[in-house]
Amino acid sequence: MATHLQGPVTPVNGADAVRVTGLTRAFGGQPVIDHLDLTLRAGEFTALLGRSGCGKSTLLRVLAGLDRDIEGSVLVPKRRAVAFQSPRLMPWKRVWRNVLLGLDGKPDRAVAEEALAEVGLAHRSGAWPKTLSGGEAQRASLARALVREPDLLLLDEPFGALDALTRIKAQQLVAELWQRRGCAVLLVTHDVEEALLLADRALVMRDGVIAYETPIALDRPRSVGDPAFAALRTRLLTELGVDEPAATPGTNRAA
Numbered sequence: 001m002a003t004h005l006q007g008p009v010t011p012v013n014g015a016d017a018v019r020v021t022g023l024t025r026a027f028g029g030q031p032v033i034d035h036l037d038l039t040l041r042a043g044e045f046t047a048l049l050g051r052s053g054c055g056k057s058t059l060l061r062v063l064a065g066l067d068r069d070i071e072g073s074v075l076v077p078k079r080r081a082v083a084f085q086s087p088r089l090m091p092w093k094r095v096w097r098n099v100l101l102g103l104d105g106k107p108d109r110a111v112a113e114e115a116l117a118e119v120g121l122a123h124r125s126g127a128w129p130k131t132l133s134g135g136e137a138q139r140a141s142l143a144r145a146l147v148r149e150p151d152l153l154l155l156d157e158p159f160g161a162l163d164a165l166t167r168i169k170a171q172q173l174v175a176e177l178w179q180r181r182g183c184a185v186l187l188v189t190h191d192v193e194e195a196l197l198l199a200d201r202a203l204v205m206r207d208g209v210i211a212y213e214t215p216i217a218l219d220r221p222r223s224v225g226d227p228a229f230a231a232l233r234t235r236l237l238t239e240l241g242v243d244e245p246a247a248t249p250g251t252n253r254a255a
Contacts, residue, residue: 016075017042017152017184018063023072025058032058034208035072042151045178045185047195049240050205056188059205060156063186077184080152081145085160087137089129096125099144107147115143118180119173135166139173146177153178155187159194171198175220192236196229197222204239212239 018040025033032055040046050056061067062074064082089098099112109125116122119139129137138158145153155174159167175198178185189195195202196216204212214235218228237243 015041017044017077018186019073019075020063021073023059023062023070023074025055025062025067025070031208033062033070036209038203038210040152040184040186042184043182044201045187045199047187047189047199047202048205049189049192049195049202049236051240052190054205055208056205057156060154060186060188063152064154077151079148079150080154081148081150082154082156083138083141083145083158085157087129087141089132089137089140091129093129094125095121095127095129095132095140098129098140099147101144103147111147112143115147116140118146118177119143133166134162135170138162138170142174142177146181151183153181153183153185155185157188157190160190174198192233192240193224195236196232197224202232202236204236206239 016039018038020036020038023033023036023038024031032053036059038059048056048059058067060082062070063076064080065076066082089095090101093101096109096112096116099115100107113122113125116125116139119142121136121139121143124132124136124140129140132140138161141158158174159170162170171194174185174187178198187195187198196218199216201213201215203210206212214232216232218226218232222229224230224233
């Protein structure tokens with residue numbers, strides 16, 4: 001089940017989906033990731049936060065196998081898939097053919113349509129990508145990831161380009177898919193509330209390493225008005241170097 005991206009292959013504990021030790025990735029001699037250690041547990045939903053340029057997306061690309069110019073040990077499942085902020089659909093291929101892009105062998109249309117049905121897009125199977133809305137295109141991208149039946153699903157700010165209402169629906173969809181599939185998920189995001197709504201654990205990346213982590217032991221479904229939610233949000237914003245504005249007298253800070 002496991003693939004090593006660098007170094008010798010060693011057995012991995014079945015409770016772990018990812019094990020990273022001493023990972024370093026440098027650009028022009030400057031390390032963006034600097035001896036980073038990370039473990040992701042099987043079936044766990046993890047959110048990775050950090051300021052722009054801190055190395056979040058670089059780490060995700062390493063885990064996806066898209067960047068191998070690294071030092072250190074990275075153990076990941078063979079079956080993994082990634083969805084980016086841009087759906088990256090091929091405009092000259094119909095939606096169902098986009099879902100099957102890159103798969104080994106010759107899977108038929110039924111395989112793609114099953115995945116599209118899971119994300120509520122079966123009725124757009126034969127459409128051209130340019131006719132899809134932003135939310136539909138992102139669902140097609142998720143279907144392309146799910147058709148690979150991943151043990152590790154990597155999400156690189158997949159909701160960043162969506163409007164507010166479509167983003168909420170997309171977040172709910174990802175939560176449902178994760179609960180149904182049971183795979184490990186790593187979500188890279190700038191949105192603290194998104195991390196707290198979706199994840200079991202939040203990580204903050206800083207100076208090339210995981211500088212802070214916290215479990216998110218809140219009952220689901222979660223509410224931004226929950227005092228415990230607000231306390232976690234404040235702590236994460238502090239770790240990210242952001243000070244929340246003081247509450248105006250008579251206003252509800254948690255609203």
